Amino acid sequence: MAGQTMLDKVWTRHVVAPGPGGRALLYVDRHLVHEGSFHAFEMLRQAGRRVRHPDLTVAVADHYVPTARASEGSVAPEIRGKVDELSRNAGAWAIPLLGPGDPRQGIVHVIGPEQGVTLPGLTMVCGDSHTATHGALGALAFGIGASEVEHVLATQTIWQRRPRVMRVWVDGRLGPGLAAKDLVLHLIATIGAAGGAGHVLEFAGPGIRALSMEARMTLCNMAIEAGSRTGMVAPDETTYAYLEGRPLAPRGDAWARALAVWQALGSDPDARFDREVALDASVVAPTVTWGTSPEDGGPISGRVPDPAAVGDPVRRASLERALVYMGLAPGTPLEAIRVDRVFIGSCTNSRIEDLRAAAAVVRGRRAVVPAMVVPGSGLVRRAAEAEGLDQVFRGAGFEWREPGCSMCVAMNGDAARPGERVASTSNRNFEGRQGPGARTHLMSPAMAAAAAVTGRLTDVRCLGPLPDR
Amino acid sequence: MERFVRVSAVAAPLELPNVDTDRIIPARFLRNSRGAGYGQFCFHDLRVGPDGAEDAGFVLNQPAYRDAGILVAAENFGCGSSREGAVWALAGRGIRAVVAPSFGDIFHENCLRNGLLPVRLPTATVAALRQALCAAPGATVTIDLPAQTVTGPDGAPHRFEIDAFRKQALLEGLDDIGLTLRLGAEIDAFEARHAAEWPWAVPCRLDAGVPG
Numbered sequence: 001m002a003g004q005t006m007l008d009k010v011w012t013r014h015v016v017a018p019g020p021g022g023r024a025l026l027y028v029d030r031h032l033v034h035e036g037s038f039h040a041f042e043m044l045r046q047a048g049r050r051v052r053h054p055d056l057t058v059a060v061a062d063h064y065v066p067t068a069r070a071s072e073g074s075v076a077p078e079i080r081g082k083v084d085e086l087s088r089n090a091g092a093w094a095i096p097l098l099g100p101g102d103p104r105q106g107i108v109h110v111i112g113p114e115q116g117v118t119l120p121g122l123t124m125v126c127g128d129s130h131t132a133t134h135g136a137l138g139a140l141a142f143g144i145g146a147s148e149v150e151h152v153l154a155t156q157t158i159w160q161r162r163p164r165v166m167r168v169w170v171d172g173r174l175g176p177g178l179a180a181k182d183l184v185l186h187l188i189a190t191i192g193a194a195g196g197a198g199h200v201l202e203f204a205g206p207g208i209r210a211l212s213m214e215a216r217m218t219l220c221n222m223a224i225e226a227g228s229r230t231g232m233v234a235p236d237e238t239t240y241a242y243l244e245g246r247p248l249a250p251r252g253d254a255w256a257r258a259l260a261v262w263q264a265l266g267s268d269p270d271a272r273f274d275r276e277v278a279l280d281a282s283v284v285a286p287t288v289t290w291g292t293s294p295e296d297g298g299p300i301s302g303r304v305p306d307p308a309a310v311g312d313p314v315r316r317a318s319l320e321r322a323l324v325y326m327g328l329a330p331g332t333p334l335e336a337i338r339v340d341r342v343f344i345g346s347c348t349n350s351r352i353e354d355l356r357a358a359a360a361v362v363r364g365r366r367a368v369v370p371a372m373v374v375p376g377s378g379l380v381r382r383a384a385e386a387e388g389l390d391q392v393f394r395g396a397g398f399e400w401r402e403p404g405c406s407m408c409v410a411m412n413g414d415a416a417r418p419g420e421r422v423a424s425t426s427n428r429n430f431e432g433r434q435g436p437g438a439r440t441h442l443m444s445p446a447m448a449a450a451a452a453v454t455g456r457l458t459d460v461r462c463l464g465p466l467p468d469r
Numbered sequence: 470m471e472r473f474v475r476v477s478a479v480a481a482p483l484e485l486p487n488v489d490t491d492r493i494i495p496a497r498f499l500r501n502s503r504g505a506g507y508g509q510f511c512f513h514d515l516r517v518g519p520d521g522a523e524d525a526g527f528v529l530n531q532p533a534y535r536d537a538g539i540l541v542a543a544e545n546f547g548c549g550s551s552r553e554g555a556v557w558a559l560a561g562r563g564i565r566a567v568v569a570p571s572f573g574d575i576f577h578e579n580c581l582r583n584g585l586l587p588v589r590l591p592t593a594t595v596a597a598l599r600q601a602l603c604a605a606p607g608a609t610v611t612i613d614l615p616a617q618t619v620t621g622p623d624g625a626p627h628r629f630e631i632d633a634f635r636k637q638a639l640l641e642g643l644d645d646i647g648l649t650l651r652l653g654a655e656i657d658a659f660e661a662r663h664a665a666e667w668p669w670a671v672p673c674r675l676d677a678g679v680p681g
């Protein structure tokens with residue numbers, strides 16, 4: 001019999017009861033809720049049900065929180081009201097809350113790992129598709145809808161069919177100026193926005209081992225944009241070094257016991273995978289998207305594709321539509337595309353390493369278009385300030401905001417205007433995602449910083465020496 | 470949850486692949502309570518231009534398809550965000566089923582919990598069905614869940630797969646929380662074992678964490 005995959009191990013460990021149709025009732029170790037979870041709380045209340053485990057639930061305000069101190073008063077009351085509703089629900093059920101004003105508040109997928117809420121081998125769910133992020137630590141973490149959120153609140157369990165596993169084997173190392181974002185955009189462009197459907201993506205190989213914890217989070221975060229259920233990386237020394245001493249990480253004897261389990265969590269050498277994909281990180285170029293699906297990406301040296309060259313009529317029509325929406329002509333060199341605005345933030349790229357990478361590009365230069373940095377959490381913001389990164393950004397004309405989802409999803413009022421072209425470190429370039437009519441180009445923090453200082457999509461490796469001062 | 474047994478309805482062909490849930494319902498509408506009636510938000514920014522005028526080109530704005538109860542879509546329908554509002558918007562507009570070659574995983578799951586049937590059929594079958602519907606605007610498609618068939622305007626039935634558990638729940642309109650709560654003893658037993666074997670995993674007292 002073949003060995004077990006990491007997914008097999010975490011899955012088997014959490015089966016409460018087998019179910020009909022190949023399903024299993026899985027126990028949920030951590031349930032993250034945010035403002036958008038109000039629907040589920042409403043449904044729970046209407047059904048007269050109770051929250052089974054407030055102590056395994058964590059509430060975080062992120063989607064609707066204002067990110068500009070000055071604008072707090074001017075936030076529309078129905079937006080403000082969503083944050084208050086989360087506080088009320090958390091209070092009513094005694095669920096721990098990281099709300100506005102808490103120094104630890106931030107984006108739910110930044111907070112989880114940062115606080116040690118996320119641990120290897122755990123099952124985690126949240127009413128948000130980017131819950132995949134937590135898989136970077138070896139957790140089985142996935143997004144769910146409101147009905148399922150209600151189910152988890154009431155029972156601390158969830159019915160699931162075991163997904164298949166696609167191993168994404170990465171050899172080689174990313175070149176200078178490259179980041180995990182480039183790697184994952186390259187992967188999605190390769191396998192497609194539905195390429196991972198029905199699968200968990202297990203990222204493995206020397207190229208993954210070489211990545212920092214935060215880089216792995218970026219990778220797993222966007223696993224969902226390849227249509228997969230989630231991403232996972234086996235825990236290793238990088239994971240343990242990251243976790244040790246986090247507020248909720250085990251300590252002392254408990255740490256030693258946990259470590260013994262975590263060290264045996266990775267897929268067995270003879271495990272069989274349903275699909276395998278191999279990538280060489282060393283050949284990945286800075287990658288940007290030009291369309292309205294995360295699969296519409298390519299190297300910055302490329303050009304906007306020509307729909308006339310596409311055979312399949314459905315694809316061709318979709319490409320034509322994307323180019324009309326994006327306001328782009330076929331054949332345009334990507335580096336010739338001018339941007340109106342730059343957003344550095346979101347659960348994909350708002351951690352300290354992201355901000356360092358962006359600041360390194362910005363230092364000594366000036367943004368020529370409106371640009372903002374929205375740190376992923378209060379702790380990231382403070383760490384950045386301790387290193388003086390806020391001064392670098394402010395000095396270059398960037399806005400330095402309070403933590404939250406902000407212009408990733410434009411729910412809190414931080415939106416681009418219709419027709420505006422945004423260089424963004426977020427994860428979705430869907431029509432209207434950053435505001436009605438907004439045009440999003442996805443890229444890494446360093447590439448977004450480069451776009452801010454040149455006003456167009458730019459290969460960060462070719463920025464040249466700093467201007468004389 | 471509304472039961473799904475057999476539905477015959479006008480079917481609308483939607484040629485776009487990768488229709489994400491942001492397109493099915495833009496994020497700005499999600500702050501509304503369900504009581505607001507999510508049907509009005511369905512495909513909002515595809516139906517209505519920035520000037521508030523209807524886009525006559527969009528399929529659901531065309532008279533023949535306006536009251537469609539079935540959508541026949543392209544690859545990866547419902548990809549993206551986990552928002553269940555996307556399903557509520559479709560259901561609120563009277564859409565009872567979506568036929569496509571593939572779906573976003575979370576959207577697919579959300580459909581099944583709301584009495585909306587997601588039907589997977591081979592790419593070529595779905596493409597032919599869309600073509601038939603374009604050729605005969607306002608034609609009816611019949612979906613028979615007990616028989617697991619989709620029958621297009623040409624009268625030929627196409628068999629689809631669905632897992633037995635979900636099929637039963639749809640046929641009876643069952644909510645699975647009720648079912649799960651009956652497994653209370655199993656959940657209790659699991660918790661006791663889990664706490665003994667993985668004591669570091671429970672509980673997760675964030676409040677006790679040292680701020681900063």
Ligand code: SF4
Pocket residue numbers: 062063107108109128130346347348404405406408409426427
């Ligand atoms: S930052 Fe964006 S993708 Fe991440 S949780 Fe917030 S809205 Fe979702």
